[in-house]
Amino acid sequence: MELPMDKASPRSTPLSLPAGAAPAVAHQTPASLPLGPPAAASTKPLVASANPPLLPVMAPAAAPKSSSGAVEESKDAVEESNKSNVLTIGSIRSALIKQEDTIIFGLLERSQFCYNPDTYDPNASRIVGFNGSQIEFMVQQTEKMHAMMGRYKSPDEHPFFPENLLEAVVPSVEYENVLHPAAANININKRIWDVYFDDLLPRLVMEGSDGNCGSSACWDMLILQALSKRIHYGKFVAEAKFQGSPDTYTPAIINKDSDKLMDLLTFTKVEEDVRARVMSKVMTFGQVVSPEADPAIETKLKIEPELAVELYDKWIMPLTKEVQVQYLLKRLD
Numbered sequence: 001m002e003l004p005m006d007k008a009s010p011r012s013t014p015l016s017l018p019a020g021a022a023p024a025v026a027h028q029t030p031a032s033l034p035l036g037p038p039a040a041a042s043t044k045p046l047v048a049s050a051n052p053p054l055l056p057v058m059a060p061a062a063a064p065k066s067s068s069g070a071v072e073e074s075k076d077a078v079e080e081s082n083k084s085n086v087l088t089i090g091s092i093r094s095a096l097i098k099q100e101d102t103i104i105f106g107l108l109e110r111s112q113f114c115y116n117p118d119t120y121d122p123n124a125s126r127i128v129g130f131n132g133s134q135i136e137f138m139v140q141q142t143e144k145m146h147a148m149m150g151r152y153k154s155p156d157e158h159p160f161f162p163e164n165l166l167e168a169v170v171p172s173v174e175y176e177n178v179l180h181p182a183a184a185n186i187n188i189n190k191r192i193w194d195v196y197f198d199d200l201l202p203r204l205v206m207e208g209s210d211g212n213c214g215s216s217a218c219w220d221m222l223i224l225q226a227l228s229k230r231i232h233y234g235k236f237v238a239e240a241k242f243q244g245s246p247d248t249y250t251p252a253i254i255n256k257d258s259d260k261l262m263d264l265l266t267f268t269k270v271e272e273d274v275r276a277r278v279m280s281k282v283m284t285f286g287q288v289v290s291p292e293a294d295p296a297i298e299t300k301l302k303i304e305p306e307l308a309v310e311l312y313d314k315w316i317m318p319l320t321k322e323v324q325v326q327y328l329l330k331r332l333d
């Protein structure tokens, strides 16, 4: 996407994929603008009823095979018990898998452009009547408009600038929220914002300016929204785990034992699968396809797969777990 105010062409400096590395995942088109619940949701996401909620109801993902220990047994119990619930851990994991595509496509798109520091410099924005950077302006104004369309009434949506929202102008949708009411106060978007701009973005793009500040801000915003949605899905993951095995989680919740909760909700094998799948998706979606290229020799990649894997490993999964802990600590209030 190039905006009218943007100037230069996007860069094309692909990275290489080892010869013979086989694409493992079918291409899927990312959601354009993650406004409101995903396709399956219709107007009533997240309902604990016979109607399918936002989270498509599917067979749970393969359970991690635990060899020993009460903690591992209780994790198996969560997954077994969840098979009979609408809010299943398997259906939530399926939603997380789809969201990977949106995040990865966003990274691929943003990587076309240079860093473009003016996008983030409040002194460079020169927007009349606004004291802030271009990215702040874009996210704040977009959120205002999306709030008018009711976006942040949905329990799976979280604004970055909650203090600036406008009232909804569309008829309100009744969400049969499966979450504990305390979920409404959990919003870690400030952390997500900092991680994205401090740690991820400088490593994703080339230094310097290419004039495409508007496009850079657009993709930044889409990635931020996708990251926020994915990470705050931790609330639903935690609820499904709690519903699947309340006796397992209750003592740690009562004792406010965050470390124990973190231990209980961590599934090492699932995390390994996430890493492997993200690697595979970047190697598939990120290929530069050109008629001249000989696939037997090398395939070009738009971003380093390891960077996306690291994003998941260091930030997305830990922050999703952090949301889960915050939610569970309040689950019995």
Ligand SMILES: O=C(O)C(=O)C[C@]1(C(=O)O)C=C[C@@H](O)C=C1
Residues within 6 Å of the ligand: 089, 093, 096, 237, 265, 266, 267, 268, 270, 271, 274, 316, 317, 318, 320, 321
């Ligand atoms: O699938 C789960 O059980 C989750 O809690 C989600 C998630 C993730 O962020 O992908 C986080 C923690 C688990 O250790 C595994 C995966």
